Amino acid sequence: MSxxxxxxxxxxxxxxxxxxxxxxDAMVPELNQILGWVEQLGExxxxxxxxxxxxxxxxxxxxxxxxxxxxxxxxxVRDKVLxxxxxxxxxxxxxxxxxx
Amino acid sequence: MTELTELTVAAIRKGVAGGDFTxxxxxxxxxxxxxAASELNAFIVATPEKAVEAAQAVDAKRxxxxxxxxxxxxxxxxxxxxxxxGVQTTAASHMLEGFVPQYESTVSQKLxxxxxxxxxxxxxxxxxxxxxxxxxxxxxxxxxxRRKDGGNADLAPGGSSGGSSSAVSARLCPAATGTDxxxxxxxxxxxxxxxGIKPTYGRCSRWGVVAFASSLDQAGPxxxxxxxxxxxxxxxxxxxxxxxxxxxxxxxxxxxGLNPDMxxxxxxxxxxxxxxxxxxxxxxxxxxxxAWLKDAGAEVVDISLxxxxxxLPAYYIIAPAEASSNLARYDGVRYGLRDLPEGAGLQxxxxxxxxxxxxxxxxxxxxxxxxxxxAGFYDAYYNQAQKVRALIARDxxxxxSQCDVILAPTCPSAAFxxxxxxxxxxxxxxxxxxxxxASLAGLPAMSVPAGLNSEGLPLGLQIIGKAFDEQGxxxxxxxxxxxxxxxxKPEAWWK
Numbered sequence: 001m002s003x004x005x006x007x008x009x010x011x012x013x014x015x016x017x018x019x020x021x022x023x024x025d026a027m028v029p030e031l032n033q034i035l036g037w038v039e040q041l042g043e044x045x046x047x048x049x050x051x052x053x054x055x056x057x058x059x060x061x062x063x064x065x066x067x068x069x070x071x072x073x074x075x076x077v078r079d080k081v082l083x084x085x086x087x088x089x090x091x092x093x094x095x096x097x098x099x100x
Numbered sequence: 101m102t103e104l105t106e107l108t109v110a111a112i113r114k115g116v117a118g119g120d121f122t123x124x125x126x127x128x129x130x131x132x133x134x135x136a137a138s139e140l141n142a143f144i145v146a147t148p149e150k151a152v153e154a155a156q157a158v159d160a161k162r163x164x165x166x167x168x169x170x171x172x173x174x175x176x177x178x179x180x181x182x183x184x185x186g187v188q189t190t191a192a193s194h195m196l197e198g199f200v201p202q203y204e205s206t207v208s209q210k211l212x213x214x215x216x217x218x219x220x221x222x223x224x225x226x227x228x229x230x231x232x233x234x235x236x237x238x239x240x241x242x243x244x245x246r247r248k249d250g251g252n253a254d255l256a257p258g259g260s261s262g263g264s265s266s267a268v269s270a271r272l273c274p275a276a277t278g279t280d281x282x283x284x285x286x287x288x289x290x291x292x293x294x295x296g297i298k299p300t301y302g303r304c305s306r307w308g309v310v311a312f313a314s315s316l317d318q319a320g321p322x323x324x325x326x327x328x329x330x331x332x333x334x335x336x337x338x339x340x341x342x343x344x345x346x347x348x349x350x351x352x353x354x355x356x357g358l359n360p361d362m363x364x365x366x367x368x369x370x371x372x373x374x375x376x377x378x379x380x381x382x383x384x385x386x387x388x389x390x391a392w393l394k395d396a397g398a399e400v401v402d403i404s405l406x407x408x409x410x411x412l413p414a415y416y417i418i419a420p421a422e423a424s425s426n427l428a429r430y431d432g433v434r435y436g437l438r439d440l441p442e443g444a445g446l447q448x449x450x451x452x453x454x455x456x457x458x459x460x461x462x463x464x465x466x467x468x469x470x471x472x473x474x475a476g477f478y479d480a481y482y483n484q485a486q487k488v489r490a491l492i493a494r495d496x497x498x499x500x501s502q503c504d505v506i507l508a509p510t511c512p513s514a515a516f517x518x519x520x521x522x523x524x525x526x527x528x529x530x531x532x533x534x535x536x537x538a539s540l541a542g543l544p545a546m547s548v549p550a551g552l553n554s555e556g557l558p559l560g561l562q563i564i565g566k567a568f569d570e571q572g573x574x575x576x577x578x579x580x581x582x583x584x585x586x587x588x589k590p591e592a593w594w595k
Contacts, residue, residue, distance in 0.1 A: 008467070011471050012469050014470050016431070016453060016476060017429075017466065017467070019455065031464075031467060033525070034468060034525065035471075037416075038413040038414075040413055041410055041413050041481075046484065049490050050491060051486030053486070055542030056301050056347065056542045056567055063341070070276045073342055077202075082203075083200070084199050085434055086433075086436070086437070093433050095221070095449070098446050
């Protein structure tokens with residue numbers, strides 16, 4: 001499978017990366033070279049093989065069902081959460097208007 | 101007095117504890133080396149005051165007769181992928197330029213708790229994506245090594261932990277943290293004649309480490325020898341409830357367990373790693389390694405890892421797929437860069453922010469990841485890659501019935517010159533051909549220096565071990581280290 005410019009533009013839009021015409025043109029051969037190379041995986045017989053989901057067998061734990069089970073990842077740290085926000089407003093993340 | 105910056109972690113710790121010198125003297129000596137080496141561009145930010153402050157605390161503890169910790173009095177470099185409270189953390193990206201975490205990563209906190217101090221934040225490939233440290237927004241890192249042809253070409257320190265490898269080999273720090281997703285500790289260690297280990301997936305907490313590919317990312321130490329790696333890994337590892345894939349197992353005493361006697365051990369030599377057109381000097385160093393391990397008492401056995409050639413293409417589907425998901429968080433809303441063009445809406449802001457904030461290699465990988473996860477292609481690419489990954493892990497499982505550790509080269513070549521591979525992403529990716537299989541299988545693997553090639557550049561040997569058997573890997577590494585007698589170091593041309 002290979003990608004054309006329209007596909008690259010579509011991927012860029014899905015990935016939320018603004019790309020002008022020239023950038024899309026440049027990306028077409030780059031992606032095709034890489035995709036052409038990874039295509040060799042198709043020749044591997046994977047009959048009956050389950051896709052790997054965990055590299056080291058491990059059971060996912062559940063945190064204690066209480067407020068602030070771990071203070072570091074719990075709540076009550078609004079100012080720290082907002083400390084690096086580009087446009088904090090009134091204790092919230094500011095964004096451009098999304099409704100007309 | 102001994103030149104403090106020539107000392108290993110073990111020697112610094114011993115000297116500080118024994119009163120031969122103070123931790124502050126050590127910190128100041130390394131601070132001076134860091135300040136004199138700006139030409140290498142190994143640090144994004146130097147934090148000399150942090151190093152001195154930590155050293156003062158260690159000296160005060162000593163005066164009171166308290167325990168100084170596993171890393172007591174040792175100043176280190178911190179890869180700028182680890183969140184450090186109050187100190188800019190960028191992942192070498194424009195996206196996170198100026199980002200000042202309000203919390204400390206688990207691994208860095210453990211190191212400070214063990215008595216280490218921070219010399220600064222080390223440069224790396226942007227979001228850890230690269231094998232030569234040429235994708236950093238803050239400029240290339242230059243290897244302290246030069247070919248002995250007198251040409252003075254700037255060489256790659258490897259990547260993505262290129263600031264770490266450059267700084268350790270140039271004696272700007274005795275040890276540094278690294279992270280390894282597909283070889284990012286081992287390949288730079290090999291390029292610069294130092295030692296680095298990626299432990300079993302889950303040994304070191306990923307909490308507070310800027311995420312690249314979460315099923316592969318693993319932190320580890322980079323230092324000058326095997327003993328120092330064992331010391332530092334002990335300080336970094338351990339269960340962390342804040343990381344859902346953290347291993348809930350005790351941390352072994354790797355340093356105390358070091359034993360270079362390989363009697364009764366079997367070392368597997370994977371025939372598929374012997375590839376057509378391989379550099380004869382790499383083959384020779386591999387043969388040297390085999391002879392050294394035999395000399396240490398090991399039995400050497402031929403093994404097969406039949407899916408080796410598919411590891412790299414599988415990696416270049418899986419890692420970008422995970423990266424495209426992980427990096428979706430950079431949207432200009434909560435932290436990092438925001439680019440809001442005049443009159444733009446939310447979607448335009450996302451797209452503009454990400455266009456400005458990510459470098460070309462990061463965009464390339466996000467694009468590939470988005471494509472292989474998109475409707476209609478998921479099964480053909482992503483699912484197929486995850487199945488091949490299962491087969492690669494199975495190859496190793498089967499090998500362990502024949503051997504205890506595996507010996508292979510770390511890289512297919514010595515360090516290349518900066519700029520040599522930037523025009524062809526594929527040729528850059530191929531540099532990780534020997535490193536990626538162990539990453540996909542989550543296994544511990546380390547690189548130790550084997551010697552110099554005819555150009556005077558270091559070559560590394562890689563040891564891959566069973567899951568949770570870092571000790572076996574470290575021990576084989578030590579057996580090689582004792583026989584390789586690697587003492588070469590770069591001349592300090594940057595001073």
